[in-house]
Amino acid sequence: MKGIVFTEFLEMVEQKFGLDVLDSILETSDLKSNGIYTAVGTYDFKEMVALITSLSKQTNIEVPTLIHAYGVYFFDVLVKSYPNIFDYYTTAFDLLAGIEKHIHVQVRKIYPDAELPYFIVHEEMQNKLVLEYQSDRAMYGFALGLMERTLEHYQEVASINYKLLDATGTNVMFTITK
Numbered sequence: 001m002k003g004i005v006f007t008e009f010l011e012m013v014e015q016k017f018g019l020d021v022l023d024s025i026l027e028t029s030d031l032k033s034n035g036i037y038t039a040v041g042t043y044d045f046k047e048m049v050a051l052i053t054s055l056s057k058q059t060n061i062e063v064p065t066l067i068h069a070y071g072v073y074f075f076d077v078l079v080k081s082y083p084n085i086f087d088y089y090t091t092a093f094d095l096l097a098g099i100e101k102h103i104h105v106q107v108r109k110i111y112p113d114a115e116l117p118y119f120i121v122h123e124e125m126q127n128k129l130v131l132e133y134q135s136d137r138a139m140y141g142f143a144l145g146l147m148e149r150t151l152e153h154y155q156e157v158a159s160i161n162y163k164l165l166d167a168t169g170t171n172v173m174f175t176i177t178k
Contacts (some may be wrong), residue, residue, distance in 0.1 A: 001048055002114050003041035012073045013055060025054040042113055045137055064141050071145020092154040093129045096147060097121050117143065127178040138169035147174065
């Protein structure tokens with residue numbers, strides 16, 4: 001997993017929960033990296049699981065809720081770091097439908113070893129978009145948070161429903177309806 005995901009997670013923890021909580025999760029998590037991350041480095045996903053699990057224990061907030069909150073938070077990181085992506089698209093549906101064909105292509109140019117989720121567009125209409133999420137990491141809540149903030153960014157109102165296609169959450173169908 002790319003380091004930017006770790007560095008920004010730690011930033012979110014500090015902003016939302018404080019430096020004491022951040023220090024505590026770093027100390028109580030079993031981290032091969034010792035919690036030292038660079039944005040361009042690559043780190044074991046198990047470390048992210050350890051950090052989120054530790055944060056959950058510290059805050060009494062369920063892991064899925066924290067993953068979703070991180071997706072909401074991370075959207076602003078993307079807007080700040082890559083504003084051209086959001087200028088390129090005129091609607092939320094266009095951006096979301098372009099994840100695989102354009103956005104992930106660009107990410108792989110910057111980070112060739114990035115392990116990204118895969119999105120399949122099953123249906124793309126003016127008022128409905130159906131996307132299938134596939135990832136061994138089962139962080140569909142992160143994707144959901146990003147989708148929600150994408151709609152807000154483009155000032156569009158829509159409902160997002162999702163259905164787990166397997167029990168682990170590695171394959172999820174999202175239906176976004178305006």
